[in-house]
Amino acid sequence: MATPIHCTVVTPNAISLEEKATYVSFEAWDGQVGVMPGTSPFLTRLGTGVLTVTSETGSIKQILTDGGFAQMQGDNLTLLADNTVDISSIDAKQAEALLLQANQKAVEPGATTPAARESIERAQRVAQAKVNAAGRRVGQRA
Helix, strand or coil: CCCCEEEEEECCCCEEEEEEEEEEEEEECCEEEEECCCCCCEEEEECEEEEEEEECCCCEEEEEEEEEEEEEECCEEEEEEEEEEEHHHCCHHHHHHHHHHHHHHHCCCCCCCHHHHHHHHHHHHHHHHHHHHHCCCCCCCC
């Protein structure tokens, strides 16, 4: 069996996750990335989406990440995330309310400056990611 990946997720406040993994997937700024032992080195910007870590024992952990960077070097995958949320703590109704609120702000007067648009679009991305994450929790029945 190949040497597992040492996956570490770090935010400005704490280490959110440290795990030996056989597979990791996450949302980069330009699409989904999958990492297995033996993956070539890379450095990429994180997008907003679900990080899924499959441990050596087969257990799965999922975290919502929002912005930052990911680096693969040897058997070490480090994600420096701006923000993380354990998806098991996401309330679907609250996430839907956040998305509705962000969408309403997008059509308000004064939402036309570049800084305002960027802030609104980020709020929309995060809220949509929370809605999506709440609907795809591992082990959740449909």
